[in-house]
Amino acid sequence: MAESAIAAPLPTHPVTPPKKVPKPKSAAERKARLKRILDELDRLFPKATCALEHRDAWQLLVATILSAQCTDERVNKVTPGLFKKYPAIEDFANASQDELAQDIRSTGFFNNKARSLIGAARKILSDYNGQVPRTIEELLTVPGAARKTANVVLGTAFGIASGVVVDTHVQRVSQRLDLTKNTEPAKIEQDLMKTIPRERWILFSHQVIHFGRQICMARRPRCGVCPLDPICYAKDKTLA
Numbered sequence: 001m002a003e004s005a006i007a008a009p010l011p012t013h014p015v016t017p018p019k020k021v022p023k024p025k026s027a028a029e030r031k032a033r034l035k036r037i038l039d040e041l042d043r044l045f046p047k048a049t050c051a052l053e054h055r056d057a058w059q060l061l062v063a064t065i066l067s068a069q070c071t072d073e074r075v076n077k078v079t080p081g082l083f084k085k086y087p088a089i090e091d092f093a094n095a096s097q098d099e100l101a102q103d104i105r106s107t108g109f110f111n112n113k114a115r116s117l118i119g120a121a122r123k124i125l126s127d128y129n130g131q132v133p134r135t136i137e138e139l140l141t142v143p144g145a146a147r148k149t150a151n152v153v154l155g156t157a158f159g160i161a162s163g164v165v166v167d168t169h170v171q172r173v174s175q176r177l178d179l180t181k182n183t184e185p186a187k188i189e190q191d192l193m194k195t196i197p198r199e200r201w202i203l204f205s206h207q208v209i210h211f212g213r214q215i216c217m218a219r220r221p222r223c224g225v226c227p228l229d230p231i232c233y234a235k236d237k238t239l240a
């Protein structure tokens, strides 16, 4: 699947200093502000989806495990050769850990990732009849699958809204937009699950990841083209 990109160049505008942006004071104002955020994300990324290329839930699980501390672009370069060499889940279960680690070396943390992939394949074969499980409780028993990975796989491969994916982008953007005051991913996810309607969880996760990559970057966010500037009072806005 291709990365969602913004279709047309965004118009540049003067950035509103954070102190001049009024904070919502009532539940109604918070609701209206959230609607504005969701509407703008829909406008920017109407079809946002996972950028990791895959053919089925198992391939997506592998790609998501490999994507830890690595870019999706790098993972997408590695996985075609990997799935050619190890076409079935059984091939991963029977792989030599050292050899598999070398095959995924360029994604970083390759020894840990190789151990996770082999462990995941063996667990799914022994406990789940070779099928990636479809509940978060079961998926969390699979080596290498923490909540972020489980939410990606369930949401993207099965369309099951088990939670909100909280990666580094969702973490940062949620804090800047004051959708959470927490810093731990698990608590941020709880905040987002309370605020965002469940039917939006899957799309919202992918939209915010794309928004964080393309507009609200970690360093020097592009506030001068960001449609959320009028309602954003993040202290680290880029004013110049």
Ligand code: SF4
Residues within 6 Å of the ligand: 176, 177, 215, 216, 217, 221, 222, 223, 226, 227, 228, 229, 232, 233, 234, 236, 237, 238
């Ligand atoms: S890009 Fe700037 S204005 Fe937009 S959400 Fe991020 S910090 Fe706020």
